[in-house]
Amino acid sequence: MATWIWILIVIVALVIGLIGGFYGARKYMEKYLKENPPFNEDQLRQLMLQMGQKPSQKKLNQMMHTMQSNMGKK
Template structure:
């Protein structure tokens, strides 16, 4: 086989690997973040206390809901 064919095969394999790896990693991270959210309700409560706010359950629910909506839209 000619050398240019091998070069073409290597370049195509590299491009396909990069594209496939990118989308595979993206799907994996989306699934991971959906199953393991970065903030739990207790962590959010502690954060609000440290900022000097009194965390009511209604406010915690609103913040958790807004965080879930943001991650769902991205």
């Protein structure tokens, strides 16, 4: 077989591998972030206290709900 055919096969395989790897990693990260959200209620409370806000339970619940609904949209 000619050398140019082997080069073409390698390039096509590389492109397919890159595209497949990108989408596979993306799906894995989406699943991971859905199962393990980056913020929980205690972390959000500490963040608000550091910013000088007094977090009420209602405000915490509202922010958690907003964050979870934004995660679901993506």
